[in-house]
Amino acid sequence: xxxxVSTPNTVPDALxxxxxxxxxxxxxxxxxxxxxxxxxTLDIPRNRITAIIGPSGTGKSTLIRSLNRLHxxxxxxxxxxxxxxxxxxxxxxxxxPAQVRRRIGMVFQQPNPLRGRTIAxxxxxxxxxxxxxxxxRERIVEEALTRAALFDEVKDRLDKPxxxxxxxxQQRLCIARTLAMRPDVIxxxxxxxxxxPIATLRIEDLMRELARDVTIVIVTHNMQQAxxxxxxxxxxxxxxxxxGEVVEVGPTEQIxxxxxxxxxxxxxxxxxx
Amino acid sequence: xxSNIATRPSLIEASGRRQRRRRxxxxxxxxxxxxxxxxxxxxxxxxxxxxxxxxxxxSIDFFTQTFKPVTIGTASTGSGGVLHxxxxxxxxxxxxxxxxxxxxxxxxxxxxxYPGTSASNVIxxxxxxxxxxxxxxxxxxxxxLIVQRANQFxxxxxxxxxxxxxxxxxxxxxxxxxxxxxxxxREAAIALGVPKWRFTLNVVIPMGLSGIVTGILLAFxxxxxxxxxxxxTVLGNNNLTWDIFGPMQALPLIAYRYxxxxxxxxxxxxxxxxxxxVTIVLAANVLVRLATRRTTRSR
Numbered sequence: 001x002x003x004x005v006s007t008p009n010t011v012p013d014a015l016x017x018x019x020x021x022x023x024x025x026x027x028x029x030x031x032x033x034x035x036x037x038x039x040x041t042l043d044i045p046r047n048r049i050t051a052i053i054g055p056s057g058t059g060k061s062t063l064i065r066s067l068n069r070l071h072x073x074x075x076x077x078x079x080x081x082x083x084x085x086x087x088x089x090x091x092x093x094x095x096x097p098a099q100v101r102r103r104i105g106m107v108f109q110q111p112n113p114l115r116g117r118t119i120a121x122x123x124x125x126x127x128x129x130x131x132x133x134x135x136x137r138e139r140i141v142e143e144a145l146t147r148a149a150l151f152d153e154v155k156d157r158l159d160k161p162x163x164x165x166x167x168x169x170q171q172r173l174c175i176a177r178t179l180a181m182r183p184d185v186i187x188x189x190x191x192x193x194x195x196x197p198i199a200t201l202r203i204e205d206l207m208r209e210l211a212r213d214v215t216i217v218i219v220t221h222n223m224q225q226a227x228x229x230x231x232x233x234x235x236x237x238x239x240x241x242x243x244g245e246v247v248e249v250g251p252t253e254q255i256x257x258x259x260x261x262x263x264x265x266x267x268x269x270x271x272x273x
Numbered sequence: 274x275x276s277n278i279a280t281r282p283s284l285i286e287a288s289g290r291r292q293r294r295r296r297x298x299x300x301x302x303x304x305x306x307x308x309x310x311x312x313x314x315x316x317x318x319x320x321x322x323x324x325x326x327x328x329x330x331x332s333i334d335f336f337t338q339t340f341k342p343v344t345i346g347t348a349s350t351g352s353g354g355v356l357h358x359x360x361x362x363x364x365x366x367x368x369x370x371x372x373x374x375x376x377x378x379x380x381x382x383x384x385x386x387y388p389g390t391s392a393s394n395v396i397x398x399x400x401x402x403x404x405x406x407x408x409x410x411x412x413x414x415x416x417x418l419i420v421q422r423a424n425q426f427x428x429x430x431x432x433x434x435x436x437x438x439x440x441x442x443x444x445x446x447x448x449x450x451x452x453x454x455x456x457x458x459r460e461a462a463i464a465l466g467v468p469k470w471r472f473t474l475n476v477v478i479p480m481g482l483s484g485i486v487t488g489i490l491l492a493f494x495x496x497x498x499x500x501x502x503x504x505x506t507v508l509g510n511n512n513l514t515w516d517i518f519g520p521m522q523a524l525p526l527i528a529y530r531y532x533x534x535x536x537x538x539x540x541x542x543x544x545x546x547x548x549x550x551v552t553i554v555l556a557a558n559v560l561v562r563l564a565t566r567r568t569t570r571s572r
Contacts, residue, residue, distance in 0.1 A: 070460065070464055075388075098467065101465065102466035108457065110457060113461075126465035129465070129467040129471050129472055
């Protein structure tokens with residue numbers, strides 16, 4: 001492996017834009033009548049990595065899935081409140097959810113390349129499904145694979161089935177597929193939990209690389225991972241009423257060294273969860 | 274527990290005790306095998322009897338001639354053929370297929386892509402009821418609604434009756450196969466911001482194509498052999514006709530009516546018609562096997 005493990009919490013000196021990229025305002029996902037996460041208000045800074053950590057079943061995935069309106073595709077699921085992508089509320093009734101998902105891409109826990117499609121076909125999946133027969137398809141595929149640090153490994157077999165790749169490669173392929181749509185924000189829902197430690201480190205390096213020009217939100221069970229890659233950490237736990245609750249939001253270093261809330265400290269030090 | 278390792282019987286001892294279980298096991302394997310053979314015997318008997326009897330009817334005339342009135346001179350030799358019924362059956366079922374496939378496939382897509390809506394629950398229930406509907410009932414309804422009103426027996430009335438019988442088969446197989454498309458695949462496409470209809474058309478349907486084809490072939494095979502609805506709608510016709518708005522002959526009708534005739538040559542032709550039907554149904558089933566075996570094409 002040539003890539004080095006990046007040092008945690010390296011913040012570029014010059015910020016391209018310090019405005020919050022995503023601003024959640026009382027965003028509250030529901031399953032039917034059940035409140036999944038109590039209204040969340042927080043800012044996700046641009047070109048930074050924000051990690052959402054917390055015990056299982058507290059609504060981390062539900063929350064992140066509300067950020068690209070994927071949550072509502074589950075029958076009975078909905079969300080109240082707002083989430084502003086720069087100045088626009090993605091929950092504005094005039095907004096088409098598909099357009100939100102174009103700008104806010106997502107990578108899932110299990111690598112889910114489309115079986116029966118080639119490596120290149122998977123990267124171009126979004127373009128193909130859009131019905132666009134773009135002349136620059138090949139260039140976009142190459143660019144996306146390069147950004148996902150996969151191109152050198154697969155450049156000689158772009159027309160081979162995607163399932164011939166290893167798990168870690170498949171996950172980077174899924175990242176390339178997302179990148180091909182040129183999103184502003186990428187949501188990652190436990191992207192490394194199906195991968196071995198080496199593949200995990202490669203993805204983490206890749207995330208730091210990508211954070212130069214995209215905003216990343218990652219849900220993770222792995223506290224070390226959150227500490228390694230993220231700039232900001234959101235700690236979420238289960239409230240007394242059985243709904244998830246955001247307990248604390250802050251710079252990762254602060255959350256992991258001097259947490260303000262005792263519940264955060266208990267979780268960080270391994271006494272809870 | 275480590276404590277009772279010493280008290281465990283040896284492997285050979287333990288194997289000996291298994292003897293009785295093994296005998297019981299082979300007894301039941303034998304019983305299920307016997308039941309399978311028993312179930313297959315009628316199928317083989319039917320097919321072989323139809324082949325033996327029907328084969329004697331086959332001749333060039335049988336496939337190229339239409340009905341010829343039986344006269345004293347021809348009663349024992351050849352007299353005409355069933356070309357008009359072959360053409361009729363294919364026409365009637367093709368028209369039925371042309372109506373049933375779009376309706377059935379689209380209904381199946383709706384049921385699989387919008388499973389929770391009250392409309393889909395109603396459709397699913399009606400489809401199940403329709404699947405179990407006796408075909409003569411459908412035929413009689415077509416008779417009352419179409420034949421009586423138009424004052425005319427017609428092939429198209431038969432096609433409509435067959436369509437009603439085919440739609441539920443196509444709908445349910447389409448729904449079942451499309452539901453097998455994994456949720457992860459759907460989410461992957463949704464998360465890319467692909468409009469649902471594009472994704473359904475370009476991902477879901479290609480993945481389920483072999484299953485959809487299977488449903489269509491099964492519906493085709495079922496419709497080819499249906500007799501009851503045709504009796505009261507297409508009526509039958511002794512001449513070759515391409516006019517779907519008039520009475521028409523069909524293979525199942527020949528198999529049914531010619532069996533009742535006092536002339537050996539017509540009885541023979543009934544067996545011949547039965548053989549053609551069995552061959553078509555078998556061929557459809559073989560095609561189904563081929564269609565389902567082939568994996569999704571890669572691109």
